[in-house]
Amino acid sequence: MSVESRSTARPKRGPGRPPGGGVIVDREQLLAAATAVIRERGPDVTMVDIAAAATVTKPILYRTIGDKEALTNALSEMLIDRVNAAVTLHLGSGGEPRDDFRSAVRGYLAAIDADRNLFLFVNGGSHETAVVQRLVDRSAQQLLDSFTAAREEAGLDTAAARTWSYAIIGAFQIVSLMWLRDDYCDIDTLADDLTHLLWTGVSAVGA
Template sequence: MTGARRDPGRRRALLEAADRVIQREGPGASMAAIAAEAGISKPILYRHFGDKSGLYQALAERHTRKLLEGIRTEFSGGDPIRERTRSTIDTYLASISANLNLYRFLMHRASAEDAATHSAMSTMIREVSLALAEVMIAEGRLADPGGRARAYVWGHAVVGMVQNAGDWWLDHAGEVPRETVVDGLADLILGGLPAAAGYSDRVPELFHE
């Protein structure tokens, strides 16, 4: 490994150059443009990360880990469940809309081009699903034999639903206010999960305040 690749300051500067180009040019930003922004050649850019796949994965780690940790923190807070649900969804939508080109680069272009990046992104999304399921289990009283399995099913379903709804909203953000999406998803989640749990006349203890 070269000294340049061991230099975290230089690595961070190259990732910041990549951020600028992607934010400016969108998901079609080229590796040549990123290298030019950093003032180096494309082979030297790759040398710092091993190859293009390494650069993609470094960008994915840089941006998605922070986002997903924020989501976990929001949902695990001490506020009532509706406020936590709304805040978590709003945090996610606000982040992806504020970093639209980076989001589309990572979730669509990089994941489509590179299997390792796709796997890394999928792993991080699964981690959030599992964390959400654990919160459900910790806060509820899922004593029946299938309770834990049901929580994991719900966790993955909720995360997938919010992610897909967020993708749709990014294409309609000029027409649909973010608050409308947040409220719609919160209503669906907090109305749908109690129904799935077999309750019809009260919020189950899974969602106790």
């Protein structure tokens, strides 16, 4: 090989790297890897654990997703979508209103129980106030829409609908954390207890 050809030859790329030299990975792949390792190892995994599970370096994880707070926020959004989908399956099924509500409560509990490590991970750290408000708004939206429509139909003010929605989400959040941590009763008992506690307020939504 001539001196000229040696000087213009391109260095070999490592496997899995595009011409620019960056690792072929995207945000969705990293979120999927983070979810998998949290489910497998529990809520105490670190960013180093997640990077290793995704077979990328920690700087690449931070560059693609952000810091742990950003990762937690992204996983929170995903979890809310799953929980909302589970609750929606049980709302408005045409049965007795209290039975529908109890089914929705159990659907919520079943969804977080199935993904308990992820639930504990996203609820285990401190969130910025603005982030907490956004996540609460998203979690409460189904209840808020339903309660607001009921009160509007009854010709009543809608302020109470917002209060009840946030109160229910707050109760679910705290009770769920304690239940997953202490496992102090079975899921059906917990669904019955929450329904008994909350139904009086829920049933009065149009009153």
